[in-house]
Amino acid sequence: MITVENLHKHFGGIHAVDGASLTIAGGSITGLIGPNGAGKTTLFNVIAGVYKPTSGRVLLDGEDITGLPPHDLFAKGMLRTFQIAHEFSSLTVRENLMMVPPDQPGEALWSAWFHPSAVRAREEEVRARADEVIEFLEIAHVADERAGNLSGGQKKLLELGRTMMVDAKIVFLDEVGAGVNRTLLNTIGDAILRLNRERGYTFCMIEHDMEFIARLCDPVIVMAEGTVLAEGTAAQVQSDERVIEAYLGTGLKNKATA
């Protein structure tokens, strides 16, 4: 589904991503782990079109999507969430969700004034979908709350909810589990599994909680110093000598911080 070929992203002298190659198989829930500063978030940002890579390619179903802006990638069904949750803080949770689907006629002034019935019909459709998502994620009690007032965990759920408002192909989750309590984490995990099984979403997720990863992810890719270090099941990578070494910090000396 996604193929990354020899990707480099340098910030001045810092080689944040330094020759990473990997594939994410369609239908999988691929985990991406690695010590802090390994370049995981940067890799996501390059794939998601936030940064142009210094060199290398990204393919989506064989099509070269390197450097396409986020907006175009969204249209192709590639969605992402942020390590630090993003939301439209002054809009309600339901309004946040309703913002996601593209091509709503109500957005054009012309049709808003001259085709109100078409606008209303589409809006009802989007609202129904938002209500479905709200029910799926069990957040009905905060549906009309301003998103800015949500707890950190609820914002992460909302991020996941956003991906459900369109028919996504692949979703990149950057630490959805970070700073989320156990109960909410289980809700998020269940939602990810159900989306994967029932709707065929492919996921690629950066995560630190090994228990959470072991429950959801197969395969797991390990990054360190901007490259892929190992790949396998959660159990395999956890017992891999090189991975243990990388996490212990030995051999993680200054190469990346020239």
Place this chain on the structure above:
Amino acid sequence: MMDILNTLALLGNYLIVPGITYGCQLALGALGITLIYGILRFSNFAHGETMAFGTMTVILLTWAMQSVGISLGPLPTALLALPFGIAATVLLLLITDRYVYKFYRQQRSTPVIYLIASIGVMFLYNGLIRFVIGPDDRQFNDGTRFIMKAREFKEMTGLREGLAIKSSQGITLIVTILLVIALFWFLNRTRAGKSMRAYSDNEDLALLSGIDPDRVVMIAWILTAALATIAGTLYGLDKSFKPFTYLQILLPIFAAAIVGGLGSPVGAIAGGFVIAFSEVAVTFAYRKVFGYMGYEVDGLMQLLSTDYKFAVSFAILVIVLLVKPTGLFSGKSY
């Protein structure tokens, strides 16, 4: 008792009525500034000239209508010309965006670069306006002059002080109220308005949603053109049209937008009235007020000569930036 009523009439005539009118005009101007700041994230220095351009087209159309005998009876013909003036201004702003700001958007330029570009645009508009209509003073207010004349008020109440309300003042208030209601309805209730708020709130996220950034920017310019043309025309009806005054009014308008909190529409309106009333109150001659209170005083008892009225905006601006730099209604999210 009579003295108190006379004082009230005096204050109403010279302070409250002009303050409300001027506050409306500044509020509408500041809304245009704040809207562009919220969406495109720069301070648009060309906004005063945009107001002048809109007003100029309204004046030209008013003259054309007058020459073929079209009129609105007691109302100024300019109101009839207004929609066409707005359309022309929308066109001007969209062309400007296409050939100036769009380039900087694609370059992902910093706000300072936009700001400097907008100063260039300001000079361009300024030249265009002087070329078309010249730098002179223009009167274009036909229709009845007064809703209530000072003499009528005196006869009606038997007071010594008159209270006059000009038609242009009544029109300013009514148009502003209608426009503000329409604007807030648009921002809070429609999909297009919510897209704008969302975009202003979190641009990164908006780009990863179904929000079309080009469309949001376009709508922001359309709203700005409408607000600028209406604000400019109301100001021109109330005073008179002179291109230079629209350059001067930029300072109080910016002060209003910043005092209210850049990016906050509610703040822009509040800021407009804060600036307007301060300016009017500081330049008002209080001698007669003292007279009614039983103190005979020499001199005008004016805190500041009218010539320096723009210093008031400046002073308030400095105070607000020192005390609460984000403005009264900290902005950026509607």
